[in-house]
Amino acid sequence: MIKYLIWDAGGTLFDTYPAVVEACQAALGGFGKEAPSEWVMALCKQTTAYGIHTLAKTFSLDEETFQQHFKRSYADIGAQCQPPFPGVEAVCRYVCEMGGQNFIVTHRSRPSLEALLTAHRMAQYFTDFITQEDAYPRKPDPAAIEALLVRHALDRSRCLLVGDRDLDIVAGQRAGIHTCFFGSEPHETQPDLEITDYTVLLHWLQAQNVDAHSSV
Numbered sequence: 001m002i003k004y005l006i007w008d009a010g011g012t013l014f015d016t017y018p019a020v021v022e023a024c025q026a027a028l029g030g031f032g033k034e035a036p037s038e039w040v041m042a043l044c045k046q047t048t049a050y051g052i053h054t055l056a057k058t059f060s061l062d063e064e065t066f067q068q069h070f071k072r073s074y075a076d077i078g079a080q081c082q083p084p085f086p087g088v089e090a091v092c093r094y095v096c097e098m099g100g101q102n103f104i105v106t107h108r109s110r111p112s113l114e115a116l117l118t119a120h121r122m123a124q125y126f127t128d129f130i131t132q133e134d135a136y137p138r139k140p141d142p143a144a145i146e147a148l149l150v151r152h153a154l155d156r157s158r159c160l161l162v163g164d165r166d167l168d169i170v171a172g173q174r175a176g177i178h179t180c181f182f183g184s185e186p187h188e189t190q191p192d193l194e195i196t197d198y199t200v201l202l203h204w205l206q207a208q209n210v211d212a213h214s215s216v
Contacts, residue, residue, distance in 0.1 A: 002178065002208050004154050005095050006145060008163040009106035009129075011045065012182055014116050016082045020044045023074035024055060030069050033059045045165065045185060047107065047138075079112075079119035085182075087198030092125035094202060098209055101152070104129035105144045105171075128152065139163075140170035149175065160192075162201070 010016035021040045028034055035055065044051035052070055056063040092102050102125050106113055110131040117123040128148065130136060136144035149156060161172030162180045169189040172179040179191040180201060195201050 001158060002160045002205060003095075003098070003100040003158040004103070004152075004160070005091070005100070006103045006105055006148060006159060006161045006172070006177070008139075008161075008165070008168045009104050009108055009113055009116065010048075011164040012162055012168070013084055013088055013104070013122070014082050014120070015085055016116075017041060017044060019074065019077045019082050020048055020051070022077060023070050024051060026073035026076075027066055027069035028055065028059065031059065031061055031066070033061075035059075047165075047167075049107070079115040082116060082119075084120050084122060085198060087202065089120075089122065089125070091198050091202050091205065092122065094205060096125055098205075101127040103127055103148050103152075104131075105139070105148065106131055107138055108132060138167075140167040140174065142171045142175035145171055145175040145177070149177075 007013050021037055021044060024040050024044065025034065025037065040051065040055070043054050052067050053063060056066040095102050104113065104126055106129065108131055110133050113129060113131055117126065128151070130144045130148060134144065136147060145161065148154065149159070156176045159177040160180055161168060161177055162182055163169055163172070164181070164183040164185065166187050166189045169179045169181055169187070169191045180193040180195060181187060181189065181191040182195055184196050193201070193204060
């Protein structure tokens with residue numbers, strides 16, 4: 001029975017990529033540059049840091065200055081415009097109702113994550129989270145996940161990592177926990193579960209719960 005979910009934030013819990021792309025385009029516009037949105041989206045889906053680095057390099061911009069422009073533009077968009085994916089709140093609520101816990105491991109800053117959770121009234125579902133400020137190595141390194149497992153004495157066999165990129169899945173696999181890939185992007189990893197709709201995950205968890213009780 002899966003009882004503990006460890007979530008990625010941007011692109012997994014919250015639909016943040018459109019805002020990230022918009023902020024990149026606004027930052028580029030400040031330098032008189034532009035790029036196809038599809039390309040910017042593809043870059044930022046690898047990681048936002050990679051997207052910023054590649055755009056700065058492509059257009060011969062100072063990366064630190066470009067990043068500052070991006071951060072200002074992204075802050076102007078606001079958390080309210082980056083909603084949870086449909087069905088994700090129902091999954092988080094179900095985990096709590098069955099006596100489980102939700103956690104987050106993200107590369108985002110703590111203020112950015114807290115703004116998303118507060119804006120969409122999601123903070124109540126999460127026991128703990130690890131952010132950029134905790135200074136763990138970035139995923140796919142499993143160190144941040146390992147830290148949560150130890151901090152809360154979680155049974156690895158009852159944990160599921162949910163993420164939208166290969167680096168999330170690899171981190172979960174290296175930590176020895178179950179993994180779920182969310183989204184339709186091509187990927188090379190082989191997670192335990194692949195979904196494009198959180199209703200599927202909810203039903204899967206409910207089935208796991210029923211099977212666990214029936215075997216007692």
